[in-house]
Each structure stands twice: as structure tokens, then as C-alpha cells.
Amino acid sequence: MIEKPSKPPKHQLPKIKAGPPVIPPSPADPKLFNLQDLDFNGEYVGWPLERVCNETKYQPGLVFMCDNNSGGVGNIRNFILTCVRYAIDAGATGIILPKIQRRSETDLANIFTTSLQPFEYFFDEEHFRYALGTHCPRLTIYNETVDIPNSQNKTEIKDFYPKDLNSPDGGDTRGRNRHLDMFRTKLDKWLSGTNRAPKVEKPLTIRFKWATFFEWSAYRDGPEFAATFGDILRIRKDIAELAAVTLAKMSKFAGSDPYAEEVPTLKAPYLGVHLRSESDALDFWPDFHTQTNGYLEAANDTNLRHAYLACGNATESKRFADEAWNQLQLKVTSKLDLLNGDDLKRLQALSWDQQALVDFLVLSKSTHFTGCSFSSFAMNIAYKRHLMTGGIMTRQWKSPGDAYSTLVGRFDKWWGDWMFMYECMWP
DSSP: OOOOOOOOOOOOOOOGGGSSOOOOOOTTSOOOOOTTSSOSSOOOOOHHHHHHHHHSOOEEEEEEEOOOOOSSHHHHHHHHHHHHHHHHHHTEEEEEOOOEEOOOSSOTTOOOOSOEEOGGGTBOHHHHHHHHHHHSTTSEEESSGGGSTTGGGOEEEEEEOGGGGSOOOSSOGGGTTOOGGGHHHHHHHHHHHTTOOOOSSSOEEEEEOTTOOSOSOGGGGOHHHHHHGGGGSOBOHHHHHHHHHHHHHHHHHTTOOTTSSSSOOOOOOOEEEEOOOSTTOOTTSOOHHHHHHHHHHHHHHTTOOEEEEEOSOHHHHHHHHHHHHHHHOOEEEOHHHHOOHHHHHHHHTSOHHHHHHHHHHHHHTSSEEEEETTOHHHHHHHHHHHHHHSOTTOOOOOTTBOSSEEEESOOOSTTTTTTTHHHHOOO
16 A cells, blocks of 8 residues: 655754754654765655556556666766656556666766666665565566567667657757656557557567656656655665765764764764866856855855865865865865775775765765756755755755755756756756
8 A cells, every 4th residue: 555645844944054954853754864874865765656656557568778878976867767757657567777888987078988887886776676676566677678578579769769759849959848748648659650569479678868867857746756766776885885984084074973972973064065177077067266166155154164075186176175275264175085995995996987976975964065056966966955854745946055055056048058957857
């Protein structure tokens, strides 16, 4: 039986200038995310996913493939989530366990290598299988296409883009599919009209076109779905363990040992900073000075004097640390400074994007987080903190920030600035 949603509590979020935010009590809501512990996941809540899966009409023999992804964790998470959500709406009875496109280690801007990594390159496969298997059991997860029943008779659609089902509606062609209520109707009509309607005896695989990252309005399925759907993708356990070590050391750096009490507790306040000025940053994004000024303003407003910095460029990291100390006496550190010995070796054995997963988790626990609006990495963290600290009935995050996060660099145009990330990002 699907658990009925409880009545949303009245949350009163603290003002930013009042100091470190206090997590509001949520007696009627399961607490999904807590800034005061070392657990990055919180309680998994699957009934919103179960409700959505129960609402669809399934098409036996229809299988979705979600491996045509690339970039950092923000893009890849949302590609897979978007693909799964479309699969559910299409009534797919199967999905191929997603693979992950690996970035070039020598050219960070090259996100189109030929190296497809397994799902666990980023994510916890056991949890993914549990979440879908328990709450969306008719969507079978296959390891490879050969595992699909009657795969020898399959038809393949290799480059599918949902918006192509619609006629241009003026302006940018990326806006052609704003009416998601018509997706299933148009998909069924298209498949039937091209003699590709799926059957168990003759299955159909659909592989999404790059880049179907931000296509589905997250709040379309209700705030409880928006706050919980992304939790089917959890960072793999060994990387989360390394992030927990980093987080504990960050707490000590900021003045408090989380293991001083019987139950490990984060008490030391710190600012989380994502400086997005690496070599692959786009020209129209806020530059180093714009980001730095915004981040230091947030530090000053929140009275924070310690910062955890995530940046893939050592030179830019030092520039920021110098500016922070000279202007505010803000002490800045990073995972490379905090870790040592075997922990540092474990970190250095990871790829560039895998190391960024450690930052992703540590930043998500900061007292206040600051990042660049144009980065899906930063926006993903801001959304996660907003939706998952307030419970499953939390309303949508609003630019440029809330009590937990501040993003720098305002959007001026809908498409050119990727403003649709605001509507189509799951935490």
C-alpha cells in the first residue's frame, strides 16, 4: 500500500544574516537531509516514485537506454533521471543499466570520449536497483541489451530526442516540448505510424540523444516527487566514505571535532565554495572576480570565517584563498589540503570527475553554500540543500538563494543562459 503524504508543516527558515541556519523541525515529514551529521543520504522515501509508476500504462517490450550522457555529476545525474522519468511516462518495461561517459583527463573540455564506464563509476548500483525494483517493479533493469527477452528480434532507435515529436512553436527550437502531457500520446502515435510499436516478441530499444539533460519540469509531478526522485542516484559508497573523512577533517579545521560526542555531530560552521573557473568554463559565465566577490559577500553576510573550496585549478584556488584572507581573514582549505596518507592516495587514484564527487558531498553539508548559477554542479547542490532540508513538501528554490545557498551570476535569457535548469533539475 502506498503511504499517503502527510500534511505539510509550516516551516520558518532562518534569515541568512542571523548566522548558521537551523534545520526547522519536521514532525510530520521524514527528514531527508541533515546538515548536522555525516550521513549524505538521509532516509529514502519511495512512495512518490511508486505513485508515478502506478499511474502509467505499460508497453511490454519497450526498453530505454540512458547512457548517452557526458560532463560532470550535475549533467550526468539529470540526464539519467530525465531518461528514467521519460521511460516511466512512455510505459517502458525495461531500462538498460546506465553507463557513464568518461571525460578526458588531459583536456577537461573534451567530454565526448569513447570510454563508457559502468554505472558504479559514479553511483551506488545496489541502491539504484533497490529503489526502482521496490517502487517501480515493472521497469526491469537489464545489464545489457542482450539480456532483453527476444533481443535477437529487437528494433533500435539510436538517437531519440523527445522534442522532435513536436512542431516548432516559434523562437528557439529547444522550446518545442513544453507540453509534457502530450508526450505519451505523440510517442505512441509516432511508433505506431512507423511500424515500430513494441511487443514482447519484438522489443524496441530507445537511446536518448545527447544532451537531454534538462527536459522534464521537476515540479510537474508534485513537490514530494521533486524532492525525492533524485535520491535513486546516490554517490557510490567508497567515495561517500572518503567524503565523510574529508568532512570530519573540515569540521576540525573549522574548530570542532565531530567525534568528540558519542553520536558524530557537525557543529563547526563553514562556507562551501564552488569556484567554477577551470579551463572548460564557458566564456559567458561569471569570471573569477565576479564569483569571488559574490562568495566573499556571502561569507561576510553569514559571519563565517572558514571555507571549503572546490576548484579544479590550483592556480585559481590559491588566488581565491589569498583574496579571502586579505579581505576577510577567511581561512580556506580543500580536500587536497585536508586529506593525507592513505586517504590522500585513495583520492588521487580517482579520476577528475570522481574527485569532484567528494567536493559535491562535502559542499552539500556546508553551513552556507556558494557557487556559480551557470554550473549544473552548483545548482544541483543548491537544489538538494533547499528541497531536502525542508522536507518533501518544500516549495521550489528561488534565485539567487535561500538560507542555505547563494548562487552568483544572474540569468538574463531563458535559453542562452540555460535558465531551464531552474525548472528541470532534480536534487
